[in-house]
Amino acid sequence: LAKTTQPISMDSYEGQEVNITCSHNNIATNDYITWYQQFPSQGPRFIIQGYKTKVTNEVASLFIPADRKSSTLSLPRVSLSDTAVYYCLVGGTLRFYFGSGTKLNVKP
Amino acid sequence: EAQVTQNPRYLITVTGKKLTVTCSQNMNHEYMSWYRQDPGLGLRQIYYSMNVEVTDKGDVPEGYKVSRKEKRNFPLILESPSPNQTSLYFCGSGLTDTQYFGPGTRLTVL
Numbered sequence: 001l002a003k004t005t006q007p008i009s010m011d012s013y014e015g016q017e018v019n020i021t022c023s024h025n026n027i028a029t030n031d032y033i034t035w036y037q038q039f040p041s042q043g044p045r046f047i048i049q050g051y052k053t054k055v056t057n058e059v060a061s062l063f064i065p066a067d068r069k070s071s072t073l074s075l076p077r078v079s080l081s082d083t084a085v086y087y088c089l090v091g092g093t094l095r096f097y098f099g100s101g102t103k104l105n106v107k108p
Numbered sequence: 109e110a111q112v113t114q115n116p117r118y119l120i121t122v123t124g125k126k127l128t129v130t131c132s133q134n135m136n137h138e139y140m141s142w143y144r145q146d147p148g149l150g151l152r153q154i155y156y157s158m159n160v161e162v163t164d165k166g167d168v169p170e171g172y173k174v175s176r177k178e179k180r181n182f183p184l185i186l187e188s189p190s191p192n193q194t195s196l197y198f199c200g201s202g203l204t205d206t207q208y209f210g211p212g213t214r215l216t217v218l
Contacts, residue, residue, distance in 0.1 A: 041196075041211075041212060042209075042211065042212065043112075043198045043200070043208075043209025043210055043211060043212055044151065044198075044209050045209070046206075046207060087150060087151070093203075094139070094156055094158065094164070095153060095156070095166065095167075096141070096151075096153055097153070097167070098143070098150040098151035098152070099150045100148060100149060100150045101150050
């Protein structure tokens with residue numbers, strides 16, 4: 001399983017764009033990159049998934065460079081309700097490694 | 109509504125007393141899994157199941173058992189719980205972008 005490394009925490013203010021970077025140096029050729037959001041005492045919730053280049057959905061964008069050894073989750077114009085822990089996962093077949101995640105704190 | 113249910117939500121027990129945490133999904137998913145979450149360690153996969161009667165170990169399977177006799181149910185069994193199994197447990201159903209998680213079971217083993 002490819003391990004991931006993320007910043008432990010980040011602070012932001014409402015309305016700002018937030019970028020969270022994840023390092024995954026040992027990513028395998030057939031691995032996908034997936035990001036989840038988790039609120040306290042709740043199960044994780046899927047945000048976005050990608051394999052290479054850029055993926056965008058209604059809540060976030062995911063940027064993946066050509067070497068795929070890192071990825072960046074971009075949250076546009078965060079609000080207080082985006083305060084949560086964000087996990088980067090690499091894999092996507094049967095085994096999943098969540099890592100410690102990044103605790104995002106959005107301030108008013 | 110797509111749903112993963114876990115029971116119980118909270119459980120306090122004593123060392124050595126067998127317990128089962130149930131997990132049920134209504135999405136007809138073939139893949140289900142169990143995770144434990146401890147402070148500073150994120151979620152770690154305990155066991156997963158690709159289909160009925162097909163299960164395999166995750167990263168931290170020691171001290172746990174699972175069974176998959178029906179597609180919708182995937183119970184987690186602790187035959188002889190120990191204090192180091194005190195944790196928050198999540199059941200997952202589906203794969204990657206369709207992976208839904210249950211509300212969690214907070215287990216305390218005294």
